[in-house]
Amino acid sequence: MLTRSAQLNLSNWRKPPFSRWAFHHVREIIPSQSIDRGENVSELPNLIDGEISQMTFAGPDACDWSLAQWQDASTTDALLVAHRGNLVHEWYADESVEINPHIVFSVSKSITATLAGVMVEQGLIDPSATLTDIIAELVNSGFSGASLQQLLDMVVNIDFEEDYEATSGKFVEYRTATAWHPCGLDDIDINLHDFLRSLKPGKGQHGRVFDYKSPNSDLLGWVLERAGAENLASLLSEYLWQPMGAEADAYITVDRKGAARSAGGICVLPRDLLRFGEMMRNGGFANGQQVVPGSWVKDCSEGGDREAWLRSPSSEKFPGGKYRNQWYQSGNRHQAMLAIGIHSQWIYIDPVAEVTIVKLSAQDDPLNPQLGPLNLQVFESICDAV
Secondary structure (H helix, E strand, O other): OOOOOOOOOOOOOOOOOOHHHHOOOHHHOOOEEEEOOOOOOOOOOEOOOOOHHHOEEEOOOOOEEEHHHHHHHOOEEEEEEEEOOEEEEEEEOOHHHHHOOEEOOOHHHHHHHHHHHHHHHOOOOOOOOEHHHHOHHHOOOOOOOOEHHHHHOOOOOEOOOOOOOOOOOHHHHHHHHOOOOOOOHHHOOOOHHHHHHHOOEOOOOOOOOOOOOOHHHHHHHHHHHHHHOOOHHHHHHHHHHHHHOOOOOEEEEEOOOOOEOOOOOEEEOHHHHHHHHHHHHOOOEEOOEEOOOHHHHHHHHHOOOHHHHHOOHHHHOOOOOEEEOOEEEOOOOOOOEEEEEOOOEEEEEEOOOOEEEEEEEOOOOOOOOOHHHHHHHHHHHHHHHO
């Protein structure tokens, strides 16, 4: 296992062999703010019986694969399964993963949008409001004319390409603005909010096509901070982490001026991510109280614009699904709901089998078209077995 070394830096922390250590030590690399837990930790009963560990399934080579083979193929760091609120499977690559918050990348989007649901219930934000009504500084940006709901649903049309392998251009500028990538001394004032304001309109119209672009989710974090008059870490603590009964502080990366990377910078203890997923499976109820409005959870799992989804190439991943409030609807036979992050981070919620699965990983490449469908196959097999 790689430990810290003089070779690890902002240029390589997301790449092997450094990523295996870096993904659960992010706060030692990038500035962050704490998402504090409360005093009341919710119970997570342990009923592990070992059955899942013995599972086999058809691998991509048409041979039977063991669970260990699948975990190794995607460099899995943690795999946790809950059934009806009981922890029935818990596996870690090593003890360090068990006790340190792990970055969840774009699962952060789903967590942030869940906070938005609470703030809607509190009357702090209105999904129908235009973004410029909330943040006037966006008036000359590509976000002008879009609503908050369109931002939540990724149907905002901006001139930006999501390219995780880019080595130059706007995506690298974006990562530099978030403090995820090195900058020159003369560029030390580069920051996320200025980058968001600089984005121009795309060629289409807002609201017509699902178009997955991470700056939308970073803007959502800014919207929530502006509406809540607190930093995002404090809002996540107050409205989610404390009431749901997290057992450990989480944290979120911030840029050089303290703006939260709500699109991908949340780092969470694996068991607390499972608690969060279980809360969503239970309609927003956790730790003896209604933490997230049930109507918001229902909208995440059932709402959304099917036509906007089908107009997007992304619909090939889930032909029967949709995207709503930064959650994926799988459209599979159990209508599973998913939160997905690059390098193979997952929350998989099966409402029929009453199962929640968390997978955290340090997969070498950000996106792997072969492993994505395999992951879904394994998740479905686990739900069937449980």
